[in-house]
Amino acid sequence: MINKAEDILAIANFVKKTQLRYGNPTGIDPKDLSEWSKGLGLKKRGETIFYAGMYPYMGYAETALMLEYVVKKNGLEFSTLLNWLDKAKYLGYEKNMKDLIRIIRSPVARLGSIAGISSDVLKTLREIAGGVEERVALYENFLRKGVKLLMNGGIDFAYLGEDEPDSGVVLHTFGFLDKFKDHALKVSEKLKSLGVKRIITMDPISGIVFKLFYPTFVNDFNFDVRHIVEVLKPKERMDIVGQVVYHDPCFLARHWKLTEEPRNLMRGAGFKVIDPTNNRDKTRCDGGATEYQDPIGSVRQSQIRLNELISTGEKNVVTSCPACLMLFRVGNYFSKDDAKIMDIVEVLNGGD
Numbered sequence: 001m002i003n004k005a006e007d008i009l010a011i012a013n014f015v016k017k018t019q020l021r022y023g024n025p026t027g028i029d030p031k032d033l034s035e036w037s038k039g040l041g042l043k044k045r046g047e048t049i050f051y052a053g054m055y056p057y058m059g060y061a062e063t064a065l066m067l068e069y070v071v072k073k074n075g076l077e078f079s080t081l082l083n084w085l086d087k088a089k090y091l092g093y094e095k096n097m098k099d100l101i102r103i104i105r106s107p108v109a110r111l112g113s114i115a116g117i118s119s120d121v122l123k124t125l126r127e128i129a130g131g132v133e134e135r136v137a138l139y140e141n142f143l144r145k146g147v148k149l150l151m152n153g154g155i156d157f158a159y160l161g162e163d164e165p166d167s168g169v170v171l172h173t174f175g176f177l178d179k180f181k182d183h184a185l186k187v188s189e190k191l192k193s194l195g196v197k198r199i200i201t202m203d204p205i206s207g208i209v210f211k212l213f214y215p216t217f218v219n220d221f222n223f224d225v226r227h228i229v230e231v232l233k234p235k236e237r238m239d240i241v242g243q244v245v246y247h248d249p250c251f252l253a254r255h256w257k258l259t260e261e262p263r264n265l266m267r268g269a270g271f272k273v274i275d276p277t278n279n280r281d282k283t284r285c286d287g288g289a290t291e292y293q294d295p296i297g298s299v300r301q302s303q304i305r306l307n308e309l310i311s312t313g314e315k316n317v318v319t320s321c322p323a324c325l326m327l328f329r330v331g332n333y334f335s336k337d338d339a340k341i342m343d344i345v346e347v348l349n350g351g352d
Helices: 005-022 055-073 079-091 097-105 107-115 119-129 132-152 169-173 177-193 204-217 250-255 260-268 295-310 322-335 344-348
Strands: 048-051 198-201 224-227 242-246 271-274 316-319 340-343
Touching (some): 005 177, 055 097, 055 119, 169 204, 242 260, 242 344, 260 271, 260 344, 295 316, 295 322, 322 340, 340 344
Parallel strands (some): 242 316
């Protein structure tokens, strides 16, 4: 299906307005985004911080991508769903990703027939929206496992919690560069005011935003930014406890040039690591960055890459980027493959 320019612009403006109003692209309260850290005993201030990045809201982003994919597959425009939100504001709904999912789960969604959405499509949308909590919990669990690895490695760090600022990457992705610059300046000042000097993250996209994008917009943005795979130290383990196939995220392999570090860590955890066709800095894109402008094309690209990975004969697929995880999970869902999509921190925690 052709993605109409008007629909793409509607999506871009929806994301921009949400980011500018709420400080993140989903419309979720920062307190809720930091809920995953409860009970971990993390200090809130320090020169070195753990940056959660996109992980806390990826369950919502994944759900939104699935919804948009179904809408587009059925010949509808995503702006149809956005129009629901405009009309539902009188019922207490706000125009953001969180409330879009909430309204689809509500009895109000049954009015979708007025907008030309069939009962079968509406049923599918409601089923997808109903799984959002499970998806949110999955990504939050990845964060807890990542933090556990850092703590067990004796690394001293803090987590800013609800004070953690979003990188604003969506503004850059959609080309709102003036807004991105304004946001980057505010984030830089906030991090400096909190005494931050070093950033450790599991999210290579947010990490590269800080490492490469911010310095072109912000003077003296000289924070030391590290991905978790270059902070953790490989163990020396001789026995093999499992086998995985690894996908190199574009941001980690091409921009950060970290390709051997994740492999060495997994081998040290006792896993045999299989390389697919197109690996390391020649990795194949899994459809990222265009998922909301062209969900059908993006999901199809994720399925092409996923097929490359599982054609090795190994269905335990590992990567180290929240966007790659999302795209593989969505591609796997709609192709009905039985691949197991894993974050590298799961493997480093013994495969659990």
